[in-house]
Amino acid sequence: MRKKRDGEETKMRVLQAAEEAFAEKGYAGTSLKAVSDRSGISVGLILHHFSTKEALYHEVLKGLSAGYFRVLTEAGQGMAGHSFQETAAEVLRRTFEFWRNDTTHHRISLWSYLENRSTQTDAETQLTTGLAEIITKMQAAGSIDPSVSPFVFLSMIIGPIQFWMRYRQQFMEQLNLKETSEELDAIFLDQFLRVTEKIMKSEELR
Amino acid sequence: MRKKRDGEETKMRVLQAAEEAFAEKGYAGTSLKAVSDRSGISVGLILHHFSTKEALYHEVLKGLSAGYFRVLTEAGQGMAGHSFQETAAEVLRRTFEFWRNDTTHHRISLWSYLENRSTQTDAETQLTTGLAEIITKMQAAGSIDPSVSPFVFLSMIIGPIQFWMRYRQQFMEQLNLKETSEELDAIFLDQFLRVTEKIMKSEELR
Amino acid sequence: MRKKRDGEETKMRVLQAAEEAFAEKGYAGTSLKAVSDRSGISVGLILHHFSTKEALYHEVLKGLSAGYFRVLTEAGQGMAGHSFQETAAEVLRRTFEFWRNDTTHHRISLWSYLENRSTQTDAETQLTTGLAEIITKMQAAGSIDPSVSPFVFLSMIIGPIQFWMRYRQQFMEQLNLKETSEELDAIFLDQFLRVTEKIMKSEELR
Amino acid sequence: MRKKRDGEETKMRVLQAAEEAFAEKGYAGTSLKAVSDRSGISVGLILHHFSTKEALYHEVLKGLSAGYFRVLTEAGQGMAGHSFQETAAEVLRRTFEFWRNDTTHHRISLWSYLENRSTQTDAETQLTTGLAEIITKMQAAGSIDPSVSPFVFLSMIIGPIQFWMRYRQQFMEQLNLKETSEELDAIFLDQFLRVTEKIMKSEELR
DNA sequence: TATGAATGAGGGTTCATTCAT
DNA sequence: GATGAATGAACCCTCATTCAT
Numbered sequence: 100m101r102k103k104r105d106g107e108e109t110k111m112r113v114l115q116a117a118e119e120a121f122a123e124k125g126y127a128g129t130s131l132k133a134v135s136d137r138s139g140i141s142v143g144l145i146l147h148h149f150s151t152k153e154a155l156y157h158e159v160l161k162g163l164s165a166g167y168f169r170v171l172t173e174a175g176q177g178m179a180g181h182s183f184q185e186t187a188a189e190v191l192r193r194t195f196e197f198w199r200n201d202t203t204h205h206r207i208s209l210w211s212y213l214e215n216r217s218t219q220t221d222a223e224t225q226l227t228t229g230l231a232e233i234i235t236k237m238q239a240a241g242s243i244d245p246s247v248s249p250f251v252f253l254s255m256i257i258g259p260i261q262f263w264m265r266y267r268q269q270f271m272e273q274l275n276l277k278e279t280s281e282e283l284d285a286i287f288l289d290q291f292l293r294v295t296e297k298i299m300k301s302e303e304l305r
Numbered sequence: 306m307r308k309k310r311d312g313e314e315t316k317m318r319v320l321q322a323a324e325e326a327f328a329e330k331g332y333a334g335t336s337l338k339a340v341s342d343r344s345g346i347s348v349g350l351i352l353h354h355f356s357t358k359e360a361l362y363h364e365v366l367k368g369l370s371a372g373y374f375r376v377l378t379e380a381g382q383g384m385a386g387h388s389f390q391e392t393a394a395e396v397l398r399r400t401f402e403f404w405r406n407d408t409t410h411h412r413i414s415l416w417s418y419l420e421n422r423s424t425q426t427d428a429e430t431q432l433t434t435g436l437a438e439i440i441t442k443m444q445a446a447g448s449i450d451p452s453v454s455p456f457v458f459l460s461m462i463i464g465p466i467q468f469w470m471r472y473r474q475q476f477m478e479q480l481n482l483k484e485t486s487e488e489l490d491a492i493f494l495d496q497f498l499r500v501t502e503k504i505m506k507s508e509e510l511r
Numbered sequence: 512m513r514k515k516r517d518g519e520e521t522k523m524r525v526l527q528a529a530e531e532a533f534a535e536k537g538y539a540g541t542s543l544k545a546v547s548d549r550s551g552i553s554v555g556l557i558l559h560h561f562s563t564k565e566a567l568y569h570e571v572l573k574g575l576s577a578g579y580f581r582v583l584t585e586a587g588q589g590m591a592g593h594s595f596q597e598t599a600a601e602v603l604r605r606t607f608e609f610w611r612n613d614t615t616h617h618r619i620s621l622w623s624y625l626e627n628r629s630t631q632t633d634a635e636t637q638l639t640t641g642l643a644e645i646i647t648k649m650q651a652a653g654s655i656d657p658s659v660s661p662f663v664f665l666s667m668i669i670g671p672i673q674f675w676m677r678y679r680q681q682f683m684e685q686l687n688l689k690e691t692s693e694e695l696d697a698i699f700l701d702q703f704l705r706v707t708e709k710i711m712k713s714e715e716l717r
Numbered sequence: 718m719r720k721k722r723d724g725e726e727t728k729m730r731v732l733q734a735a736e737e738a739f740a741e742k743g744y745a746g747t748s749l750k751a752v753s754d755r756s757g758i759s760v761g762l763i764l765h766h767f768s769t770k771e772a773l774y775h776e777v778l779k780g781l782s783a784g785y786f787r788v789l790t791e792a793g794q795g796m797a798g799h800s801f802q803e804t805a806a807e808v809l810r811r812t813f814e815f816w817r818n819d820t821t822h823h824r825i826s827l828w829s830y831l832e833n834r835s836t837q838t839d840a841e842t843q844l845t846t847g848l849a850e851i852i853t854k855m856q857a858a859g860s861i862d863p864s865v866s867p868f869v870f871l872s873m874i875i876g877p878i879q880f881w882m883r884y885r886q887q888f889m890e891q892l893n894l895k896e897t898s899e900e901l902d903a904i905f906l907d908q909f910l911r912v913t914e915k916i917m918k919s920e921e922l923r
Numbered sequence: 924t925a926t927g928a929a930t931g932a933g934g935g936t937t938c939a940t941t942c943a944t
Numbered sequence: 945g946a947t948g949a950a951t952g953a954a955c956c957c958t959c960a961t962t963c964a965t
Contacts, residue, residue: 104943104949125419128333130934142935144950152935206419212471213331213415219475227472228479250476250489251496254465259457262464265418266433269425270456273434283456290457294504312924336959348960350925358960518928537831540745542955556929558957618831624883625743625827631887639884640891662888662901663908666877671869674876677830678845681837682868685846695868702869710912724945748938760939762946770939 110148112138118159122203125210126156160211160220163204187243187299188292190233191256195288198260205264227253243299255298263287316354318344324365328409331416332362362422369410369426393449393505394498396439397462401494404466411470433459449505462501469493522560524550530571534615537622538568568628575616575634599655599711600704602645603668607700610672617676639665655711667710675699728766730756736777740821743828744774774834781822781838805861805917806910808851809874813906816878823882845871861917873916881905 116138120129131152135142149155198205204222211217231249238245243252267283270276276283322344326335337358341348355361387395404411410428417423437455444451449458473489476482482489528550532541543564547554561567593601610617616634623629643661650657655664679695682688688695734756738747749770753760767773799807816823826838849867856863861870885901888894894901 106949109949125331125333127331128420131936132934141951143937143952146936147949147951150936209415209419213412213419214334224475224479227475231480247496247500248492250469250480250482251465251493251500253476254469254472254493255461255497255500258464258466258468259460260464261468263456263460266460269430269433270459273430274437274456276456286454287457287460290453291461294453294457294461298500298504315924337961338959347926349927349963352961353925521928537743537745539743540832543957544955553930554956555931555958559928559930562957564956621827621831625824625831626746636887636891639887643892659908659912660904662881662892662894663877663905663912665888666881666884666905667873667909667912670876670878670880671872672876673880675868675872678872681842681845682871685842686849686868688868698866699869699872702865703873706865706869706873706916710916727945749940750938759947761942761948764940765946 106148109140109144113140113145113148113155114159114162116140117155118162118203118207121156121159121210122206126152126214126216131155156216160207160217163207163220163222187237187296190230191292191295192288194230194256195260195291198264199284205261226257230256247298252299256295259291263291312354315346315350319346319351319354319361320365320368322346323361324368324409324413327362327365327416328412332358332420332422337361366413366417366423366426369413369428390502393443393502396436397498397501398494400436400462401466401497404463404470405490411467432463436462453504458505461504465497469497518560521552521556525552525557525560525567526571526574528552529567530574530615530619533568533571533622534618538564538626538628543567572619572623572629572632575619575632596708599649599708602642603704603707604700606642606668607672607703610676611696617673638669642668659710664711668707671703675703724766727758727762731758731763731766731773732777732780734758735773736780736821736825739774739777739828740824744770744832744834749773778825778829778838781825781840802914805855805914808848809910809913810906812848812874813878813909816882817902823879844875848874865916870917874913877909881909 113134117129117134120133120137123129124133131142131145134140134155135145138145145155149158204220208220208223211220230253234243234249234252237243238249267280267287271280271283278286319340323335323340326339326343329335330339337348337351340346340361341351344351351361352358355364410426414426414429417426436459440449440455440458443449444455473486473493477486477489484492525546529541529546532546532549535541536545543554543557546552546567547557550557557567561570616632620632620635623632642665646655646661646664649655650661679692679699683692683695690698731752735747735752738751738755741747742751749760749763752758752773753763756763763773764770767776822838822840826841828834829838848871852861852867852870855861856867885898885905889896889898889901896904
């Protein structure tokens, strides 16, 4: 039946299935059998291509970086010619949108953190240093408050977004919010942008 | 020697060991054998007391709430007679201190989230609703900006703290920060408080 | 069915089966499944008692020493009051008899040697040093040739016996010997004793 | 580069690698992967040439005979014109030297014996029958004791040598011998020759 | 209450072999 | 002749759970 000897396609299918599985259950919770069932590739063949479960995992991690960094660079390119407010808002909006759409990366990154498997994915590193650079530049240009360290800004930008994504559901239940998930996202983003702008604006610019 | 038929003490010892183990490796990554080794209680006896690994896990989750909620209530009690700024700062400071010292709860909560084992721990529910209440009250009293939803404030308070705790180490490495971990914590807290205060302050009070 | 909870007996049964299996197929060639089938003890239970295939193997090795050393000590005790010839002959005869009856030890020892698993069994060490001591004593007493090193004597005593045991069958086929295996053993032992005596006898005693 | 379609060379390379591997780890302990890694020839190709692991093993065994028998014939040819003592000593010396230098044959032969894979290699058969013939001839010529069966002589010649080769190392450790391995070999050979000569010498010739 | 014997399922990995290319 | 994709069985070991003592 499945005798098409196409190693590359097989690998892709395995990686896809593995990414989903690892995101769902983490490293320890994902058996090769599970990946096999998901992908339709036999366990033996998976090991033939990736030699080890560990290696497969790292391959998955590597693959995650790919589309990830675009968020920032694209937003950054749009900077030229726009005012500070517009640019900053755009960066935040894209970051939010990324976390919102991201299904696997966030979870795999958390798993990796807990399972002590890799301190950080390449994507995270890029995001962190990328954002930090932008912030520093803007501080130099006087557009944002230079008295606050970039890493504090960073925490105050990504932290709330991640937190929101994770607890949104619980908030809805506990605080008895009536809006739909999408509506809440819109409200959150709107208010978050407004407040953050207030934070970042340089004192002198007031 | 250690054959005292003391069921209660045995259970405590198991719970303690289990909490550490689950915090470290999560549910899937923790074997009863591991808990047995850590606690010195035989696997058989563990199951005698908790009947199931799953049950043990839930017992651990239940136990986590204990010291957790005090953070807020204590800070809240101190509120009386102090100015808004002082109170808010105290709440934030204590929240920060809590996350800083917390070793097991945060991790177990993350594990639970990822492993889909329980939507939230009791402690988290209490923290969330508790903080939300305080915020609402302060908004009613006009001390903080009423145009921003409590859940946005919440995300912007706890989100950055959690984020900082998790990524502090990577920041140090990537951004080449020279300070010690303690110094950075102090800097972070200081700047975070200053900025957050700015956010929360009601427009009218400016 | 098999619910008699007798750990000791189970262990004995496993050890017995393992000894046979290892003797037959060596470490690499013996699967725990094979030991399980031979002993009627489930693989899981085998591991429960011995934790590891490796550990089981070492346990088997340890057990081999037990009855082994008796050969020499018993022969040695008979020494008192007998002439040199009689004593030496007795030691050789017992050594021969030991190798002749030994089924598992010799093979396991060979396997260990080839598989690089343990340089030597305790039994072998005891036999070697024991025989060497006897030889040295006799040399001191002037009963056997002191100009030949003990280790050469040792090689010339055990070497031929082991060799004979191993190749007897092939000899019979290739050299077209008509006698039965038992008859050949008798012939070998008789001639071997006669010749060896001649070697060992001190020149002065001639 | 190395895609020369040279079947013969490929086969040689595989055989060489396989011989080493089998000598080291035996049949069960050697995987085709191991042979592949050693030889640089893919597993698929190995099986293309030898069809089966079993077949490869037998091919290796066949190849072992080659240089082996020369030991004796060369020594035998030197016989002419020399005295008995000189000839016998020469045969023993060469036999010893052979075992001393032999690395793979001895081990593979042992493996085969234990693994019940082939009763004996061709080389062994030749050595055995060859030596037996020489002994018989010499007995007929009256140069060596005719009252001792050839197979006893054989055992007493090869047995000690093999034994020495295998246990030399342990002897050094246990008996606390200070000499180097080479010095001990020299001592052993010297004393062994002296003693053996004494054995073989016909009574009448004394 | 407490131990540890016993089970059976499943996990990652190795391996000989087949077969399409 | 040569590669490596693909398979399926076997291997050692871990684990949650049951049960006799």
